[in-house]
Amino acid sequence: MFSNRSHTYRKNDSLKLQPVSPSESHPLESEYKYLPLITRVSQEQLDPKWQECKIDGKNLLPRSSSAITILNNHLYLYGGYQYAIGIMKDFYKLNLSAPTYSWQKIKCEYEPGPRCRHSICSYQEDIYIFGGQIADSISTNEIFIHDVKQQQWKKLKVNKTYPQPLDNHCATLYEDQWIIFGGFYNGDQCKHSNDLFSYKFRENKWLKLNKQKGMEPAPRDGSSMTSHNKSVYIFGGKNGDLRYNDLWQFNMLSQEWIFIAINKLKNIPMSRSGHSLISYQNNLIVFGGIHDVTWELDDLHCFNLDLKEWRTINSDSSRRQEQELLSPTKTNRNPPKKRKPKRLPILLRPLSLRKSPCPSPKKLHSFSQSQHSSYSTNNQNNYASSDLSQCQSNLNNQNNVTVQTSLNNVQERKRWEEFKKKTAMLKLFEVENREIMNFQDDCNVAEKLKTSIILIGNPKQDLKLKKGILTEFGQQIISKFLQPLTGGQNTINGKKPCARDGHAVAVFNDFMILFGGDRHTMSFNDLYLLNLNQF
Incomplete structure (x- = not known):
């Protein structure tokens, strides 16, 4: 099920509905935004x-x-x-x-x-x-x-x-x-x-x-x-x-x-x-x-x-939903600017993007003789080969260290992201201690399950307003299960x-x-x- 909730509505998801009596439910109906939606949907069904x-x-x-x-x-x-x-x-x-x-x-x-x-x-x-x-x-x-x-x-x-x-x-x-x-x-x-x-x-x-x-x-x-x-x-x-x-x-x-x-x-x-x-x-x-x-x-x-x-x-x-979708309109606004790519730390960059401590072998061989005419051919080859072997040995040692370090950083980052997701999910179910008494019941059934049963199975609006957290999923279920006269x-x-x-x-x-x-x-x-x- 896709959700079209706005950012402002997500902030109000934690709104708690206090218990009300059936006599008090009628004047409170106008205070909740989902009730006009229910009336409109049920009238369309009639x-x-x-x-x-x-x-x-x-x-x-x-x-x-x-x-x-x-x-x-x-x-x-x-x-x-x-x-x-x-x-x-x-x-x-x-x-x-x-x-x-x-x-x-x-x-x-x-x-x-x-x-x-x-x-x-x-x-x-x-x-x-x-x-x-x-x-x-x-x-x-x-x-x-x-x-x-x-x-x-x-x-x-x-x-x-x-x-x-x-x-x-x-x-x-x-x-x-x-x-x-x-x-x-x-x-x-x-x-x-x-x-x-x-x-x-x-x-x-x-x-x-x-x-x-x-x-x-x-x-x-x-x-x-x-x-x-x-x-x-x-x-x-x-x-x-x-x-x-x-x-x-x-x-x-x-x-x-x-x-x-x-x-x-x-x-x-x-x-x-x-x-x-x-x-x-x-x-x-x-x-x-x-x-x-x-x-x-x-x-x-x-x-x-x-x-x-x-x-x-x-x-x-x-x-009807497809017909009500707004068609794209032309605007005079400038197109959004492209964001510059973020520069990663050296240890997290791919090996191809890291700076090498010694010149590349391909660049050494690409030099022309006219640019380096002061050197003889034999001296140039000997210099390139000796210096290249030393650079390669240094590069191999450093690569082993940097690869191991980057893998550790990536794994640590994944653990941190998973921890943040778990924390965010647990926050959805957090209830303050002073509010637990309002929702406490003698039954052993979980409160979330009971709230879902009330929203789905009970067609009376006043009972839906008694307990639980009102969500968009609850809105759609209420509208769907309202029966005509x-x-x-x-x-x-x-x-x-x-x-x-x-x-x-x-x-x-x-x-x-x-x-x-x-x-x-x-x-x-x-x-x-x-x-x-x-x-």
């Missing part, structure tokens, strides 16, 4: 449109790329993927009208098996599952039907009208048809798709809709789809590293694609994939997704079909989901239900409700 569902009993394993649908006030979930486990095959339901939310596992003798990046829907009294990934780089085009009353799965017979094995496509219900778009063809084709298919439940037959040549979306997977009136809409998706933020409409009556031109370009959502798209009244609502590698989003956008305009409900806050028995009002992609959504009355997803390689198993009436 969003009245969102509610987190509290799960009673054992929760599901975290996962992404699962699929959910709603039938008779029950939420059904099948499959998903987790990095540490792989592709899952469990089947659950949750009663949305119950006073408490609890997942119930549905056990059947025959099951579709592991599946992720698939689609699921409910039609009449049955639940349908199509396509998806069943193993590493292996997809399927099978359709399974689940009889809710008898709790049995049945595999439908695949005929020639079925599309090729497909995964990571998007799907929606339109009247008595199941519409799917895009995805990735595995098997022989192994390419992205921009095909639009319609499945008729009663006939068990697929029909390709976009047979006419003309303007149409580019091949993609990871897009999202919804239906409204006599049309279906798709938004975003990706093809390799290329992601889109275009909006398309397919008119079910005229059987043609229409690219929706935007009137105002300033509020268009960023390009993304793995997001969600739903329709409510005359609006299209987009949440989350991934914009780039390791950049998942938590923004919320609304598109008005009458005005043809995007409106940003909540901006992306997943990289608790609503009813089964929800937490105001708590919104973090940035993610690969989540599953469904519409129930005036709420959008959101489950799971992942951020980087960390999956989620949380469940949220978005009140669509509060837009």
Whole structure:
């Protein structure tokens, strides 16, 4: 954890907080600088449109790329993927009208098996599952039907009208048809798709809709789809590293694609994939997704079909700290002067920098005869050789002494630096004798450990002010562990989901239900409700 404390704040780290009663804690709140920070952070976390569902009993394993649908006030979930486990095959339901939310596992003798990046829907009294990934780089085009009353799965017979094995496509219900778009063809084709298919439940037959040549979306997977009136809409998706933020409409009556031109370009959502798209009244609502590698989003956008305009409900806050960093500015100040290198003592200098008591042998040989013409060649050589041997013997003796002395000095310096570090660390834990009584407790637990437990585990501010030393680490923990206001028995009002992609959504009355997803390689198993009436 990196610290941004200023120098003045470090001086105040030793401030001791005296015990106060709960009645006295309220007037003292304004005296501590960290309390306004807590209020601001908790207010930022509150969003009245969102509610987190509290799960009673054992929760599901975290996962992404699962699929959910709603039938008779029950939420059904099948499959998903987790990095540490792989592709899952469990089947659950949750009663949305119950006073408490609890997942119930549905056990059947025959099951579709592991599946992720698939689609699921409910039609009449049955639940349908199509396509998806069943193993590493292996997809399927099978359709399974689940009889809710008898709790049995049945595999439908695949005929020639079925599309090729497909995964990571998007799907929606339109009247008595199941519409799917895009995805990735595995098997022989192994390419992205921009095909639009319609499945008729009663006939068990697929029909390709976009047979006419003309303007149409580019091949993609990871897009999202919804239906409204006599049309279906798709938004975003990706093809390799290329992601889109275009909006398309397919008119079910005229059987043609229409690219929706935007009137105002300033509020268009960023390009993304793995997001969600739903329709409510005359609006299209987009949440989350991934914009780039390791950049998942938590923004919320609304598109008005009458005005043809995007409106940003909540901006992306997943990289708020990076956006708030000040950009470098130009100044008229002169650049700082370079410091002169410090001259080390002779004994601590490298041998190459020490002055030798005799001239260097190389310098003797480098002299030219014209500069020393008064000497003969033989005399010069004899002088150089005799004097050089004497200097070398003196230098060797002195080097042995100086090297030993310098090593001793370096070791002594290291010991002194280690001693200073230990002294500085011990000073952090020093407490005056007259103050020990204020912090003394009958329990044998260390006071530092107890203070940490109070800061982390107790959400009440007045108890956090009773004992211990307030540190920046404590500030961040307090802000992190403050929970929003608790609503009813089964929800937490105001708590919104973090940035993610690969989540599953469904519409129930005036709420959008959101489950799971992942951020980087960390999956989620949380469940949220978005009140669509509060837009």
